[in-house]
Amino acid sequence: MSVVDATGLDSFRAYLTNILSIYENGPFPTTIPSYDGPSDPHTDNILRAVGSLARRMHKAEQTLAVAAAAKNDRPHASTSGGNVAERLSVDLEQDVQMSDGETALPAELESSILPTAAPSENGMSATEELGLLKAQISDVARVCNAVKRGDFSQKISVPVEDEAMVQLKDTVNSMVVHLQHVALGLTLAGTQACIDGKLGGQALVLDVDGAWRDLVGIVNNLLAHLTSLVRSVARVTKSVALGDMSKQIDGNGRGEFADLKTTVNGMVVRLRAVQGELSRVTSEVGSRGAFSDQAYVPEMEGVWLELVRNVNRMCVSLTNQVRSIASVTTAVAGGDLTRKVDIHLEGEMAALKTSINSLVDQLAIRIAAERLRDSPGMQEMTSETVLIAP
Secondary structure, eight states, X not given: OOOOOHHHHHHHHHHHHHHHHHHHHOOOOSOOOOOOSOOOHHHHHHHHHHHHHHHHHHHHHHHHHHHXXXXXXXXXXXXXXXXXXXXXXXXXXXXXXXXXXXXXOOHHHHHOXXXXXXXXXXXOOHHHXXXXXXXXXXXXXHHHHHHHTTOOOOOOOSOOOSHHHHHHHHHHXXXXXXXXXXXXXXXXXXHHHHTSOOTTOOOOOOSOOHHHHHHHHHHHHHHHHHHHHHHHHHHHHHHHHTTOOOOOOOSOOOHXXXXXXXXXXXXXXXXXXXXXXXXXXXXXXXXXXXXXXXXXXXXXXXXXXXXXXXXXXXXXXXXXXXXXXXXXXXXXXTTOOSOOOOSOOOTXXXXXHHHHHHHHHHHHHHHHHHHHHTSHHHHHHHHHHXXXXX
């Protein structure tokens, strides 16, 4: 016996709804379609009960037809009619064997005409039994149609006495209860995970087998994978926010989960590369004085590329400024007061440029004054000035 999956269950529902609609609308056909899809104990019980209903419908409708014919042609009834009636009564109490493709009819019902309708074994007339069967089938069809629409609040409520109908009623009502529990469990788990954001929950549905257990298991696996992925992403992004670039998303994933994992891990790798390269360059420039160094991070795009370029521009600008100031101070130290800082600077570096250039100018003036004072002509003028003084 095969296990009914979700697709097989939909096909069985469609088959059952079609058969019950045939029974409800009437007249009852001589053959009914056979079901050759996946089955399980529930579907087998339902098919047996439907088969019993089919046999009873055959017998009841044929009895009514024979009774009507006997009423219209009573003078022509033969003395052997009573024997046929007895045989019909016996047939009504026996099961009619059903083949795989169609429902068989009793030979007497196809070839004999009865003068009167024999009562059934429960004391009901054929008309009453047929009416009860139609009411029962209508109620079963109503519940099956409600289940097909996703309404699990309906149940078979019509009273039944026949063993097959009791079994069918209990089986269908039990199926509806199981579907209701499955729907409630899955809805609750989905709501907690997707709407309330409470990850880690599982759908709990008791006493389910076959396709329903597989469905619950699939949903729970989905929730577990989703929980693991979201928590991994949260753990990694929190680490990045705290400056820790060593964390990555672990585990296996497929489809878009794999794409998300690859994207986040790739982002962490690039951030780690940018952070490492910028730290190296700033250390080289700021601590070791290697002003010619540049940051290089391959395959950078967008804001990360702009960040690397801006750092490199800062290093170049700082290198030019420091080297220009160094060349001037080196020249001053060598006695060359003709050099000045001539590059364009801003902010505090501009103030430093002004201070250095002013210092060079003052040094040049002082040295020129000292040289002038020490010259021979300046010394003679100083001596004459002393002699003339009173």
